[in-house]
Amino acid sequence: MFTNVKYILLTAIRDRLFVGLLFGIAAASYICGVLGSTAMLEPEAMTLSFTAATSRVIIMVGIIVFIGFHIRNAFDSKEIDVLLSRPISRATLVVSYWLGFAVVATILAIPAVAIIAYLGIINQTGFMVWSISLLLESWLVVAIALFASFTLKSGVSSVLSSLAMYTISRMIGFFLATLQSGIIFQSELLHQSAKWTITVISTVIPRLDFFAKSGWLIYGPKSYEDALLCVYQAAIFIPLLIAASVIDFKRKQF
Amino acid sequence: MSLRLPILMLVLFMGLQAAFWYHTHTRLPDMSIVPDVPGETTLKALSFGDEQALFRLLALNIQNSGDTFGRFTALYKYDFNRLYHWFNALDTLDNRSNYIPAMASYYFSQTQYAPDARYIVDYLSEHSKDRIDQKWWWLVQAVYLADHKLKDQDKALELANHLSGHTNIPIWAQQMPAFVHEKRGEFDAAAIIIQSIMDSEQELPQGELNFMQYFVKERIDALDKVKADFDAGKREEELKARGITPKLAPTAPPSDVGAAKAPH
Numbered sequence: 001m002f003t004n005v006k007y008i009l010l011t012a013i014r015d016r017l018f019v020g021l022l023f024g025i026a027a028a029s030y031i032c033g034v035l036g037s038t039a040m041l042e043p044e045a046m047t048l049s050f051t052a053a054t055s056r057v058i059i060m061v062g063i064i065v066f067i068g069f070h071i072r073n074a075f076d077s078k079e080i081d082v083l084l085s086r087p088i089s090r091a092t093l094v095v096s097y098w099l100g101f102a103v104v105a106t107i108l109a110i111p112a113v114a115i116i117a118y119l120g121i122i123n124q125t126g127f128m129v130w131s132i133s134l135l136l137e138s139w140l141v142v143a144i145a146l147f148a149s150f151t152l153k154s155g156v157s158s159v160l161s162s163l164a165m166y167t168i169s170r171m172i173g174f175f176l177a178t179l180q181s182g183i184i185f186q187s188e189l190l191h192q193s194a195k196w197t198i199t200v201i202s203t204v205i206p207r208l209d210f211f212a213k214s215g216w217l218i219y220g221p222k223s224y225e226d227a228l229l230c231v232y233q234a235a236i237f238i239p240l241l242i243a244a245s246v247i248d249f250k251r252k253q254f
Numbered sequence: 255m256s257l258r259l260p261i262l263m264l265v266l267f268m269g270l271q272a273a274f275w276y277h278t279h280t281r282l283p284d285m286s287i288v289p290d291v292p293g294e295t296t297l298k299a300l301s302f303g304d305e306q307a308l309f310r311l312l313a314l315n316i317q318n319s320g321d322t323f324g325r326f327t328a329l330y331k332y333d334f335n336r337l338y339h340w341f342n343a344l345d346t347l348d349n350r351s352n353y354i355p356a357m358a359s360y361y362f363s364q365t366q367y368a369p370d371a372r373y374i375v376d377y378l379s380e381h382s383k384d385r386i387d388q389k390w391w392w393l394v395q396a397v398y399l400a401d402h403k404l405k406d407q408d409k410a411l412e413l414a415n416h417l418s419g420h421t422n423i424p425i426w427a428q429q430m431p432a433f434v435h436e437k438r439g440e441f442d443a444a445a446i447i448i449q450s451i452m453d454s455e456q457e458l459p460q461g462e463l464n465f466m467q468y469f470v471k472e473r474i475d476a477l478d479k480v481k482a483d484f485d486a487g488k489r490e491e492e493l494k495a496r497g498i499t500p501k502l503a504p505t506a507p508p509s510d511v512g513a514a515k516a517p518h
Contacts, residue, residue: 038317038318039310039313039314039317039353040353040356040357040361041356041357042351042352042353045310045353046310046313049309049310050310052304053304053307056304167302170303170304171299171302174295174298177298178295209302209303209304213305213306214304214306214307215304215305215306215348217306218306219350
């Protein structure tokens with residue numbers, strides 16, 4: 001299991017994932033710093049907010065692309081077959097993959113947190129909560145990308161579907177709010193159908209809008225519940241996706 | 255293969271490109287000074303769960319609006335109605351930040367077309383009047399703008415009245431309604447407000463107390479003087495009605511001192 005984790009780390013270093021994303025995060029942070037300094041008031045808040053949001057997007061997209069093509073490459077080059085020829089169960093293999101990618105995600109999150117700390121901590125609690133939630137979000141995205149990579153047969157389609165899932169997960173709170181507040185269609189039948197469809201979809205989509213809010217870095221979380229929601233969501237959805245990946249992988253024929 | 259067909263196609267499509275350019279070269283990107291205001295729902299959707307980042311991005315966009323693409327636009331050319339709606343829309347993303355009220359009161363209020371300042375006054379008032387303890391500064395700015403930029407003392411007084419009775423804000427801010435009353439010549443109302451601040455249970459520094467005692471005394475003296483003048487005028491009217499001409503004190507210099515005479 002840990003051999004696979006080490007192997008994933010080695011491939012991440014080989015593919016220059018850490019150097020590439022670190023450079024991306026550093027460059028984005030510099031641009032954010034320049035943009036923030038042009039603000040007529042609260043330049044620190046402006047810089048922090050931009051840096052937090054761009055770093056998060058860079059990390060998540062990097063993870064999704066890396067996992068999507070790594071797993072597809074492992075299938076195409078028969079690496080998976082070799083790994084399964086050893087005394088390791090399919091479930092353990094999937095878990096070891098998640099663990100390996102989660103370690104990669106953790107290493108990627110560290111520079112983002114360090115840069116935010118370097119730029120200046122406005123709210124101590126908010127900074128802690130944001131850092132933890134960024135880590136949890138990256139682990140959840142690892143699970144999403146892993147599930148897509150194991151279930152879909154193309155690297156491109158797994159990357160695109162993971163990105164779509166990430167975007168919808170970030171917007172699902174908005175969709176639910178729309179259901180509560182307004183009329184979507186004039187026709188009552190269509191309206192009720194849309195409401196029902198969105199409600200059903202929302203039950204199987206993680207609420208990523210609870211994670212890594214850059215507002216926390218400035219004002220702190222509104223309440224303990226506000227901060228804990230992301231922990232609960234990660235604790236539920238990561239095992240759920242790993243279980244789904246294991247089920248799919250167990251049914252795969254080689 | 256002969257080159258004739260590819261060359262023919264190249265010429266044909268170059269001609270089509272030229273025709274396309276002719277029809278589209280006047281269709282330019284929208285360079286309006288203040289961009290269209292998105293709805294609250296659109297803003298929530300565009301935030302992708304991180305409203306703070308979108309708030310900061312759009313706020314910076316509004317700060318730079320009109321001064322992009324190599325342009326520098328005078329403030330009187332801005333659509334202040336749109337700006338007002340932008341400010342309110344951005345408040346739905348983050349109304350704790352002081353960024354938007356600062357931009358409104360320090361920058362956009364400097365418009366050369368003074369009536370546009372009403373939009374700024376309205377925004378600052380809506381932003382702050384329900385949470386005076388945190389946002390009193392912006393209400394003070396609104397009072398100042400209404401009084402000095404708009405010359406609308408009724409509005410200034412209406413806004414300043416929101417500041418009275420809040421003991422967690424500086425004393426000079428609590429005194430704002432008195433200063434507006436004073437400017438309107440309503441000395442009695444001004445004195446009453448200052449007296450009520452003196453009578454409140456908040457701790458007042460000696461300097462403030464001295465000022466307020468002086469303020470109240472001066473207004474009472476002014477009121478007494480007005481009352482005395484009024485009584486004198488009334489008495490004169492009564493004497494006139496009874497046919498008695500009151501002997502008035504001379505106002506001009508004596509005729510034999512060589513002083514210049516007032517023109518008739």
